[in-house]
Amino acid sequence: MNQPVDLSNSLPDANGLFGRFGGRFVAETLMPLILELQDEYATAKNDPEFQRQLAYFQGDYVGRPSPLYFAERLTEHFGGASIYLKREELNHTGAHKINNCIGQVLLAKQMGKKRIIAETGAGMHGVATATVAARFGLPCVIYMGTTDIERQQTNVFRMKLLGAEIIPVTSGTGTLKDAMNEALRDWVTNVDDTFYIIGTVAGPHPYPAMVRDFQAVIGHETRNQMLEKHGRLPDSLVACVGGGSNAIGLFHPFLDDPDVKMIGVEAGGKGVKSGHHAASLNGGTPGVLHGNRTYLLQNEDGQITDAHSISAGLDYPGIGPEHAWLHEQKRVEYVSATDEEALEAFQVCCRQEGIIPALETAHALAEVAKRAPSLPREHLMVVNLSGRGDKDMMSVAHHLGDKFGVKQL
Amino acid sequence: MSAIQETVMNNTSRLESCFAELKQQNRPALVSYLTAGDPEAETSRRLLHGLPNAGVDIIELGMPFSDPMADGPAIQKAALRALNNGQTQAKTLEMVRRFREENSTTPIVLMGYYNPIFCYGVDRFLADASSAGVDGLIVVDLPPEHDEELCQPAAQHGIDFIRLATPTTDAKRLPKVLANASGFIYYVSVAGVTGGSAPTPERLESSVAQLRQNTDLPIAVGFGIRTAEQAATIGRYSDAVVVGSALVDCIEHANTPNEAVERVHSLVSELAESVRACREVSEPQVC
Ligand SMILES: Cc1ncc(COP(=O)(O)O)c(C=O)c1O
Numbered sequence: 048m049n050q051p052v053d054l055s056n057s058l059p060d061a062n063g064l065f066g067r068f069g070g071r072f073v074a075e076t077l078m079p080l081i082l083e084l085q086d087e088y089a090t091a092k093n094d095p096e097f098q099r100q101l102a103y104f105q106g107d108y109v110g111r112p113s114p115l116y117f118a119e120r121l122t123e124h125f126g127g128a129s130i131y132l133k134r135e136e137l138n139h140t141g142a143h144k145i146n147n148c149i150g151q152v153l154l155a156k157q158m159g160k161k162r163i164i165a166e167t168g169a170g171m172h173g174v175a176t177a178t179v180a181a182r183f184g185l186p187c188v189i190y191m192g193t194t195d196i197e198r199q200q201t202n203v204f205r206m207k208l209l210g211a212e213i214i215p216v217t218s219g220t221g222t223l224k225d226a227m228n229e230a231l232r233d234w235v236t237n238v239d240d241t242f243y244i245i246g247t248v249a250g251p252h253p254y255p256a257m258v259r260d261f262q263a264v265i266g267h268e269t270r271n272q273m274l275e276k277h278g279r280l281p282d283s284l285v286a287c288v289g290g291g292s293n294a295i296g297l298f299h300p301f302l303d304d305p306d307v308k309m310i311g312v313e314a315g316g317k318g319v320k321s322g323h324h325a326a327s328l329n330g331g332t333p334g335v336l337h338g339n340r341t342y343l344l345q346n347e348d349g350q351i352t353d354a355h356s357i358s359a360g361l362d363y364p365g366i367g368p369e370h371a372w373l374h375e376q377k378r379v380e381y382v383s384a385t386d387e388e389a390l391e392a393f394q395v396c397c398r399q400e401g402i403i404p405a406l407e408t409a410h411a412l413a414e415v416a417k418r419a420p421s422l423p424r425e426h427l428m429v430v431n432l433s434g435r436g437d438k439d440m441m442s443v444a445h446h447l448g449d450k451f452g453v454k455q456l
Numbered sequence: 457m458s459a460i461q462e463t464v465m466n467n468t469s470r471l472e473s474c475f476a477e478l479k480q481q482n483r484p485a486l487v488s489y490l491t492a493g494d495p496e497a498e499t500s501r502r503l504l505h506g507l508p509n510a511g512v513d514i515i516e517l518g519m520p521f522s523d524p525m526a527d528g529p530a531i532q533k534a535a536l537r538a539l540n541n542g543q544t545q546a547k548t549l550e551m552v553r554r555f556r557e558e559n560s561t562t563p564i565v566l567m568g569y570y571n572p573i574f575c576y577g578v579d580r581f582l583a584d585a586s587s588a589g590v591d592g593l594i595v596v597d598l599p600p601e602h603d604e605e606l607c608q609p610a611a612q613h614g615i616d617f618i619r620l621a622t623p624t625t626d627a628k629r630l631p632k633v634l635a636n637a638s639g640f641i642y643y644v645s646v647a648g649v650t651g652g653s654a655p656t657p658e659r660l661e662s663s664v665a666q667l668r669q670n671t672d673l674p675i676a677v678g679f680g681i682r683t684a685e686q687a688a689t690i691g692r693y694s695d696a697v698v699v700g701s702a703l704v705d706c707i708e709h710a711n712t713p714n715e716a717v718e719r720v721h722s723l724v725s726e727l728a729e730s731v732r733a734c735r736e737v738s739e740p741q742v743c
Binding site: 074078 | 523524525526528545572575576622624644
């Protein structure tokens with residue numbers, strides 16, 4: 048592949064742009080704060096004390112590094128590529144989300160903020176945020192759509208146990224985008240004392256870059272672990288993409304390695320052609336939402352349309368701007384997996400590896416199922432096992448309960 | 457003066473004439489906000505056409521958006537009512553065109569979010585808006601950092617780009633906010649969304665005074681203004697008072713289209729009377 052070098056370090060530019068994507072499309076009230084955050088983050092990035100604290104919490108609190116595990120049975124099952132799972136589900140709170148939350152809460156402390164807010168879809172980011180807020184003694188308010196509250200009740204309870212206040216969001220479809228609107232409204236109203244921990248590589252600059260940097264620990268570790276195991280880089284990387292934080296975290300440290308192929312898997316819902324999906328790159332067009340320009344699900348009048356996915360964490364009508372750019376650069380291939388394919392891969396992972404993955408993660412595994420069989424055993428494929436599936440038991444029982452003689456949880 | 461401001465000011469705009477005349481009358485402008493297409497097209501048209509007679513000096517017309525991040529519940533619901541009844545960007549521009557057939561003086565400012573404009577196509581939007589008779593734009597999610605997107609092209613079409621200054625706009629930030637501003641400056645009285653809490657009077661007056669030291673443009677104040685009393689107090693020292701959510705609430709609470717029109721126009725009349733009288737009293741505090 049003939050890619051420009053230094054894809055990874057040069058972007059975003061000073062205005063937060065990845066090519067034509069990204070930016071700072073926010074209300075003026077938020078601009079001074081966003082500029083301040085940008086400065087604070089730039090300082091923290093080069094501050095050895097901040098980095099020391101970050102490393103400490105990533106290690107002793109989150110449990111990093113997460114293993115890079117050779118999935119022998121899954122490899123045998125598909126009969127092709129050697130499949131490695133980057134075990135982000137073993138992190139404290141059960142997903143990659145906490146990598147970012149630890150970084151942002153440290154920044155919030157540094158900036159003297161007194162209150163934490165966040166949006167959540169699947170509830171994993173909400174749980175991770177509530178967790179770090181508890182750990183750092185900050186009051187925490189989580190916005191969550193009513194549809195998601197319904198399908199992720201375990202996580203709602205977890206957040207409450209951790210001391211967070213959950214505010215149900217009824218507007219729109221009651222999913223992630225509506226929760227984000229409401230969190231932005233809270234932020235603009237409480238701009239003086241509140242830190243908004245955005246859960247994915249979306250939002251206005253500096254969030255997409257900052258969240259990416261905090262998640263890039265996934266890719267850095269993977270790189271070292273693979274070099275240790277095989278003395279070479281992996282051949283392909285696969286991750287599911289909602290907003291895109293677990294994917295960019297894995298991909299980013301490899302962007303300048305042209306031989307490493309990267310595949311992002313969007314939620315195909317009932318199929319991209321059906322119109323009921325959450326695949327912004329495969330089924331959307333460029334637009335501006337939640338502070339950045341990216342690909343969106345929208346009608347021709349620029350009204351955002353509803354996303355659909357079996358997985359609450361992927362049920363978002365946009366995608367991080369860096370992914371939009373990597374898509375147009377053709378550096379990363381973006382595909383989609385349907386609800387049904389994800390459910391199938393979910394079960395295969397349970398049965399073959401004894402690992403219950405999150406439904407989000409199951410989308411990445413569905414792509415592995417399509418791709419791995421035709422590849423040789425020497426092909427080293429890394430899948431980001433972004434989260435564990437305990438939170439999804441209710442949804443899965445709803446879809447598969449009959450098969451197991453379980454009616455309801 | 458920047459080249460952009462010059463382009464705009466070559467021929468006198470409706471906004472300039474409006475503010476010049478009100479200055480002579482020594483009173484602030486009453487600016488109304490309604491969402492285009494709320495609750496549906498025909499009632500929205502009647503609402504719009506009746507505003508000047510009811511006493512509105514400048515019309516803000518909202519372009520509904522599915523995800524109005526800077527708006528509170530009242531205007532969110534207005535946008536949904538409009539969109540559910542089929543409102544589009546094209547229909548909003550058509551509303552302005554029809555209004556202009558019978559009114560050539562009252563300035564109209566379109567207010568909204570960038571995405572529907574971006575999707576319509578910036579050049580096509582500006583051309584259509586200009587020929588429909590739109591005077592200005594307020595686009596909430598386009599800070600000066602993105603002036604090349606719409607603010608600068610708008611100037612070339614003779615459309616003012618009205619900038620928002622807010623309680624968080626400090627001395628360091630203000631020059632950037634004012635740089636390409638034209639038409640008037642919209643001072644957002646509270647950090648928050650539309651329809652929220654009322655501004656604190658003392659702090660507001662000093663903020664407006666400070667703003668005035670830095671710009672010759674008229675200063676409008678909006679967000680959280682609901683009553684004739686508030687409008688009068690703020691109208692003493694500002695050049696315009698914006699009322700939105702209170703009007704939009706009238707539409708939500710009306711049982712019939714006729715009732716919506718009556719309620720909105722009667723609140724407008726009340727507000728209009730109040731801003732017309734607010735600088736007349738000799739003892740300003742009583743006002
Ligand atoms: C386990 C898991 N994976 C993936 C995602 C999707 O987010 P992102 O694309 O930002 O990684 C989520 C979001 O909730 C999640 O919980």
